[in-house]
Amino acid sequence: MLSTCKSELTKPRDLDDVPGWFNPLDQALFAFFLEETADRPGDLLEMGCYLAKATIVMGRHQRDGETFTVCDLFGDEAQGRYSRKSTLDYYEKTLSLRAFENNYLAFHEKLPEIVQARTNVLADRIAKDSCRFIHVDASHLYEDVCVDIDTTRNILRRDGVVSLDDYRNDRTPGVGAAVWEGVFTKGMRPVCVTPNKMYATWGDPRPFQKRLREWAKNVSGCVVAEDIIDGEVMQRLAGEGLTFVPKPRGSAFKRVARDVLPPVVTRALRRARRPK
Template structure:
């Protein structure tokens, strides 16, 4: 096992820099486990400093492999982002930083492909994966290709998680995602504020797992929509009551354990 200086070791997932929201942390866990007990690998396209990869690593079964692919700020492998972001990634994102963060939570590193995600077309065996996270390039052509790679790599009832599917500064991602839904057979399972989760199999079992999970939570809301005849769940953090009369509303709506925590924060 690699040695990491104690002073720099992150102690919790939120200590690792990134944009991996708590609701998506929940959804990763629920959906990966819902892929079933059979062995199956996990893959991530674009891992930044390791937040989501660390969580994915917690759901590996015996014999499962986690493969992560990233440029790690190295332009020599090709440019993914617009010029304005390249300097930021070169400064903050290094392979050493990713490895140190990952090893703070796991004894062994995942399989690392240091390069463009197109290399995964050869690196991931067909139908070998049960979960693939796409969060690499924001360019339409790249994301469309990444989706094609995920489709080939996923087993029939696997899940693909697609980041930035509705973010205004990266319209190419949305174009590739919805193209896959309407022309490549991709079937949405649910959406969060940041990610769309989908399958080329049956969304029903995954949606039942999500409803069961949400029934035990007071901090998540579940809505439902229909797209082209198919059900899509909307999952987001629940919102606290407004400040005016908040204590009275909380007393009426919240269970005791949650009420005690909320009451401490109310005037």
């Protein structure tokens, strides 16, 4: 169910309770790239978040000292202008900052940095080369997506990854046009694509692709194929019926607890495990 009543909010118990379009394959790939880019500190950014489904997954991989910024109009036309009236009409019924905060805080102890505005303000607010992972899912008009890609190119570090939503949706041809223009004229290099998202970098995609091939062997239902586009490999991932349970890194308790338990339960378990 994708409708959310703004006056009667309930806390989601798991990610499936959060409205939105974020399938298990892309959930697994977010976890993969967020871990692969965490070898050194770097900030996280989401352009367009709807009701926090992808935001919640990103927040699970935020490390100490990193800033996580989320930018959205949250249904408030006063903070900017929606590109389509139909989008505004839909978001006025389903989206609010309060609903986003309610969903995110069901899984995390504190909110990310929130910018309630159009994404074009980010170019002056986010430092150059500061981000390691960016999710672009805001306006779906060609001109707006071009600006988001230009912003991303400036603030994403060279070995960082950007996830671009709806690059092949027949209802959003402007996104596809802007994304492939980014590939052929702006130096963006695809790492892989799924039915819904492209994952790309301005660095070398080959190390990511090598690790993706090994990673996919351990993900039930995940299939990897490869294409050559303008002389470069691009992987295609499919995962119909995919099931994915992330393998813990470092402290098994910390990783699993952070991934699957509400904050109040995690805090209680931490206290119970402390030496007396």
